[in-house]
Amino acid sequence: MQIRDYYGRIPVSMARKKIEKKSKGEKPQKTLFAPEAEEKTFTVSGFLDYLNSSFGKETFFVTGEISSFQNHPSGVYFSMKDKEDESVLSCYMSPWVYRSLGILLEEGMEIKTGGVPNIYKPKGRFSFKVESVELTGEGSLKKAYDALKRKLEQEGLFERKRALPEFIQKIGVITSRTGAVIDDFRKNLEKRGMRVFLCDARVEGTKAVPEITRAIRWFNTRMPDLDILVIIRGGGSLEDLQAFNNEIVAREIFGSRIPTICGIGHDRDIPIASLVADHETSTPSIAAMLINTSWNRLKEELPDYQSRIIVGYEGELDSRAAEIVRITGAFLGYFRLIETHYQNLRMRIRSGAQKLEARFGDIELAYKEISIKIATALTQGMMRIGERLNSYDTYLAGVSPERNLKLGYSIITNQKGRVVRSVEDVEVGENIKSRLHKGEFVSEVKQVKKE
Structure with a gap:
């Protein structure tokens, strides 16, 4: 029989004895209260700090049944009871942790908790x-x-329930990359050029809820242009599927701006996540097949469009063939007309050539007569030009300064280079230049006499 106080606490002395107690055949274990080589003395506060520090070094997991439950603004206070011997453990959980669970706790629920022991010092x-x-x-x-x-x-x-988008191409998938689920999903997708973007997340355990919600937010923030968001995992028990029966996950799925499909394997009860999603399937493979149906209209209407295209193409070919025949006929008519004009022109050229050939003798005779006349006119013209040139030469020889210089005359220029024609063109003392037939000399004006 164990003695507990009102709050279910076991006295430290009894707790120490229980921890140090060993069954027969068990190896000695190190305990928190093992005697030390040297005695240590603590204050009450220091001892409690030491215990809390020692307890906080390791996370413990405890299972039991909720025997009392109180939800206060400062936190959640509840007790866990052991079914076998009615042992009771007082528990505390912060408001933030409770809100992040996504689970509504009640008395009588069997739970597994993870945490650290703690002694409230006051x-x-x-x-x-x-x-x-x-x-x-x-x-x-x-x-x-x-x-x-x-x-x-x-x-x-x-x-x-939002409608399934048509012609889905970009797919976001949330599941564990280590399982066979993602491979089964991909294998069941039809070859339509669809692209699959995987966000790895745990789908079981305590870390599943934050990882799934984080993945949903990531896709909505980073890839809002996705056509569909798929959350999948294989089958499992109600305990295995806790993450998909979680309020936080359900509200995150509902808040997704991207349409959602939940393909979660289950036995009887449909997971809450699947009920909240826009579309629900019982397996990941069926989720892939559902996505394939977004292409049904194409598969159904494509043969009709194909037939229309073929019929239209054949009709267009017939129309073009008739047009080609018409244009070919018109070209042949044009070619015949050109041939007719060509033959007429050829006959006219031949007739003209015959006429030219008949008149060739007359033309040759006229050419000879004209050549003689031209030659005679040229000869007479050259003679007249020669006579004129001789007369010009005689005239130029008579007026040439060189001729006068040869006769003993000279040409006088003043200092300005001007020809001296009278005494007024020079001054006394000025140097003047006299050009002779052969050479020249410079002289000074000593005296000027005016007539």
């Missing part, structure tokens, strides 16, 4: 500071599932 109260919670047991999981389903259904989150 009261000396021992409690378990919870950092993560998972539901365990089919009853608790089903109870939480039904409660969340009723809540979201009353809010209308299951009613909005």
Whole structure:
């Protein structure tokens, strides 16, 4: 029999004995309260700090049933009870952690908590500071599932269903890259040139919820032009699918601006995430087949369009062939007309050539007569030109300065280079230049006499 106080605390002395207690055959284990070589003395505050520091070095996981539950603004206070011996553990969880769980906790639920032991110093109260919670047991999981389903259904989150986009090409997928799910999904997609963008996320465990919600936000922020967002995982029990029966995940899916498909394998109850999504399928493979249906209109109407194109093409060919025949006939008519004109021109040229040939003798005779006349006229003209040139030569020889110089005359120029024609063109003392037939000399004017 164990003695507990009102808050379910075990006295430290008893806790120490229980921790140090060993079963037969077990190897000795190191304990928190193992005796040390040297004695240490603590203050109460220092000792509690030491214990909290030692407890906080490791995360512990504890399973049990919620026996009491109180949700306060300062945090969530509840107790976990052991079914076997009615042991009780006081627990505390911060408001932020509780909001991030996406689970509505109630008394009687079986849960698995992760956290660290902690002693509240002002009261000396021992409690378990919870950092993560998972539901365990089919009853608790089903109870939480039904409660969340009723809540979201009353809010209308299951009613909005956006239509599947037509001709889907860009697909965002959220699932674990290590499983076979993504390969099955890709294999069932038809070869339509679709592009798949995978965001790796855990689909089971305590880290599944934050990773799935983070992936949904990432696609909506970084790739808002996606045609569809697909969240898939293989089958599993209600406990395995806790992340997809989570309120936070459900609201994130509902808030996605990109249309969503949830392909989550399940047995009886459809996951909450699938109920909130725009489209729900029971397996990832069926999700891929659903995407293939976005191309149905093309597959159905393509043969009709193909037939229309062929018929239209054949009609156009017939029309063009008739046009070619018409144009060819017109060209042949033009060619015949050209041939006729060619023959007429040829006859006219031949007739003209015959006429020219008949008159060739007359033309040759006239050419000879004209040549003689031209030659005679040229000879007479040259003679007249020669006579004129002789007369010009005689005249020039008579007036040439060179001739006068040869006769003893000279040409006098003043200092300005001007020809001296009278005494007024020179001055006394000026040097003048006299040009003779052979050579020249310079003289000075000594005296000027005017007549």
